[in-house]
Amino acid sequence: MEEIDRRIVTLLADDGRMSFTDLARETGLSVSAVHQRVRRLEKRGVIRGYAALIDHDAIGLPLTAFVSIKPTDPSAPDDAPDRLAHLTEIEACYSVAGDESYILKVRVASPAALEDLLQRIRASAAVSTRTTVVLSIPYEHRPPGLAPEEKPEAEPA
Amino acid sequence: MEEIDRRIVTLLADDGRMSFTDLARETGLSVSAVHQRVRRLEKRGVIRGYAALIDHDAIGLPLTAFVSIKPTDPSAPDDAPDRLAHLTEIEACYSVAGDESYILKVRVASPAALEDLLQRIRASAAVSTRTTVVLSIPYEHRPPGLAPEEKPEAEPA
DNA sequence: GGTGAAACATTAGACTC
């Protein structure tokens, strides 16, 4: 991916509703050239989608936590992500190296709701949990700082 | 916040570029009524912004990790988030309860880049680090599942 | 708050270089 695509991605990561007109001005391309590139980036999966960033306090989910999970039976097949997917409080699921197998990021209304969620996680996926409560969020969702150049592989001539 | 606003927030959290026309159809309101509500939600900070969701593999930052940090001198003033803000590899910073004081979510190009970043984190904020490498991401950025009703406080008549 | 309609801006696609 080259310079201009990278610039487009950076701009959209920061403002997902930026118009093609503005993107064109920022990149020095014509509107339709930008339009074409954005569609291509979407099709290739570089841009996976667009989201509004929501204030979780305002929608009644003020409590964020990280829940690390470990299977109670390490020899059982590990399909925890599938088994947990129906729990809408889980915003993200990361498979990790280390003592535990996954880290979940969850958003709930209250400590009581967290307790209830933890029980549903343990029951759904046959796992033990270790929970780290988030006290405040200095920042989140910062756009990727893309380096000016990345040559992951040289093209053999 | 009531029913229709909640629906608008849910729809935009899932597709940040949905048009007002589509939002109007989904909510049963007129286009201008929806427009007004979205502007109000933005102004009140319920919608904090819009972002394109990027495939980090595609932009050359395939390695994600969680870095827990702890001050080397617990009596020093804690301004780690400010001191680390210039490091663009840090996507998010959470203040947490527990043994460590913050969890950082970082995205880098390679193990070598991670090693380098950890050194810069330690040097910038006078902290020790504990790093958990992410192996894969079953899911991430799922939209908040908003309950049909939330009455955080009853209105005294 | 809500509506409908007019003025304006953006987007999508066909076509050319």
Place this chain on the structure above:
DNA sequence: GAGTCTAATGTTTCACC
């Protein structure tokens, strides 16, 4: 790939409930 052109859509504002 990028540019221009144009028809179709989408956005914004405003006067009126």
